[in-house]
Amino acid sequence: MTCGWHMMLGYDLVGTYIWQANRSFELARRSRECVVNLPTERLLDTVVRIGNCSSAEADKFERFGLTAVPARDVQAPMIGECHASFECRLHETRITADYPLFVWRVLRVHAASSPRDPRTVHYRGEGRFMVAGKEVSRRRLFRPDMLEQ
Numbered sequence: 001m002t003c004g005w006h007m008m009l010g011y012d013l014v015g016t017y018i019w020q021a022n023r024s025f026e027l028a029r030r031s032r033e034c035v036v037n038l039p040t041e042r043l044l045d046t047v048v049r050i051g052n053c054s055s056a057e058a059d060k061f062e063r064f065g066l067t068a069v070p071a072r073d074v075q076a077p078m079i080g081e082c083h084a085s086f087e088c089r090l091h092e093t094r095i096t097a098d099y100p101l102f103v104w105r106v107l108r109v110h111a112a113s114s115p116r117d118p119r120t121v122h123y124r125g126e127g128r129f130m131v132a133g134k135e136v137s138r139r140r141l142f143r144p145d146m147l148e149q
């Protein structure tokens with residue numbers, strides 16, 4: 001599934017908001033595992049198409065010509081065409097009982113070494129995205145201990 005609503009919740013914790021109507025909700029709840037894949041701009045059309053259909057209709061790897069790469073610590077496959085993949089296990093279930101918010105612990109990270117600054121895509125709603133662009137630094141304004149994290 002495509003997931004625009006996600007957030008960091010700690011150094012190795014990630015939250016994803018997965019609506020109950022999605023098949024992914026049941027898959028995540030039952031398996032208590034997932035892989036979070038990080039796409040870049042060249043995959044954007046596919047990202048949108050993936051998010052506009054359900055795996056209840058067809059296998060999305062086949063339909064969109066994506067490569068399912070076996071993960072190491074979880075059963076869910078990684079997407080070979082993505083810049084990075086995070087193998088995750090469900091960490092917190094109390095919140096998920098009340099809200100479709102899944103809190104995942106990242107077990108393993110796979111990230112391509114290049115490009116150094118991937119053009120990742122960020123969903124803004126209403127069918128619009130921002131693409132990661134130029135980097136700016138404000139290191140000189142930071143307390144040194146704030147840079148250690």
Ligand SMILES: Cc1cc2nc3c(=O)[nH]c(=O)nc-3n(C[C@H](O)[C@H](O)[C@H](O)COP(=O)(O)O)c2cc1C
Binds near residue numbers: 001048050
């Ligand atoms: C750009 C975009 C962002 C989306 N973000 C979310 C999201 O944060 N949470 C969610 O539950 N569904 C989101 N969706 C919808 C799901 O991706 C879609 O319903 C899902 O792919 C259904 O597949 P499934 O039934 O196989 O789980 C998004 C769709 C698009 C196109």
